[in-house]
Amino acid sequence: EAGVAQSPRYKIIEKRQSVAFWCNPISGHATLYWYQQILGQGPKLLIQFQNNGVVDDSQLPKDRFSAERLKGVDSTLKIQPAKLEDSAVYLCASSSPGQGHEKLFFGSGTQLSVL
Amino acid sequence: AQTVTQSQPEMSVQEAETVTLSCTYDTSENNYYLFWYKQPPSRQMILVIRQEAYKQQNATENRFSVNFQKAAKSFSLKISDSQLGDTAMYFCAFMKVDDMRFGAGTRLTVKP
Numbered sequence: 001e002a003g004v005a006q007s008p009r010y011k012i013i014e015k016r017q018s019v020a021f022w023c024n025p026i027s028g029h030a031t032l033y034w035y036q037q038i039l040g041q042g043p044k045l046l047i048q049f050q051n052n053g054v055v056d057d058s059q060l061p062k063d064r065f066s067a068e069r070l071k072g073v074d075s076t077l078k079i080q081p082a083k084l085e086d087s088a089v090y091l092c093a094s095s096s097p098g099q100g101h102e103k104l105f106f107g108s109g110t111q112l113s114v115l
Numbered sequence: 116a117q118t119v120t121q122s123q124p125e126m127s128v129q130e131a132e133t134v135t136l137s138c139t140y141d142t143s144e145n146n147y148y149l150f151w152y153k154q155p156p157s158r159q160m161i162l163v164i165r166q167e168a169y170k171q172q173n174a175t176e177n178r179f180s181v182n183f184q185k186a187a188k189s190f191s192l193k194i195s196d197s198q199l200g201d202t203a204m205y206f207c208a209f210m211k212v213d214d215m216r217f218g219a220g221t222r223l224t225v226k227p
Contacts, residue, residue, distance in 0.1 A: 033215070040219070040220075041219050042119070042121075042206050042208075042217030042218050042219045042220050043160075043206070043217045044217070045214070045215070045216070048214070056214065089158055091158075091160065093160070103162065103165070104160075104162075104215060106159060106160035107159075108157060108158050108159050109158040109159075111158070
């Protein structure tokens with residue numbers, strides 16, 4: 001079974017530039033999560049999708065962050081414009097009721113450096 | 116809102132010895148799940164062990180076991196016979212329905 005795929009693995013940009021991250025969850029997983037993990041901290045939930053609908057985006061800085069999950073499969077997280085404090089690892093995870101909805105499968109993340 | 120606290124930023128243990136990582140959480144919920152995840156330098160979050168709050172019996176997975184104290188809202192991880200490959204960040208996590216929150220993590224170093 002293929003795991004959660006994320007790309008790119010690394011990204012370096014200058015502040016005020018735009019960046020996008022891509023995530024392809026495990027096939028059949030209805031729930032998709034984006035987490036932000038700042039160095040030295042635990043992952044913080046940014047947004048959660050159930051199929052193509054948003055379940056929770058209360059911690060997403062909506063003035064600069066956006067995410068979509070068209071067709072309820074893969075997802076894109078965008079930052080526009082980026083700030084220095086956005087430097088972090090962005091983790092994508094997915095889960096499915098069939099596999100124990102309480103178990104999340106994580107991708108390897110995208111490490112973003114904003115200079 | 117649920118919060119998860121890991122009070123030990125760093126810990127170290129000698130190879131083959133036992134170490135315990137602490138975690139406390141705050142919730143008003145009665146039914147929930149607790150997890151320990153391992154994150155090596157590869158950044159991959161690896162599930163170590165899971166505990167359902169409605170189960171009184173502590174979960175065990177090979178060398179990993181937990182001490183779940185529901186009334187005290189405590190969920191510690193014990194690693195027995197520590198191995199060099201156990202060196203990683205360890206995160207405690209709380210989950211209600213499908214909302215998962217993480218602690219700040221404990222960096223564990225296993226010394227040869």
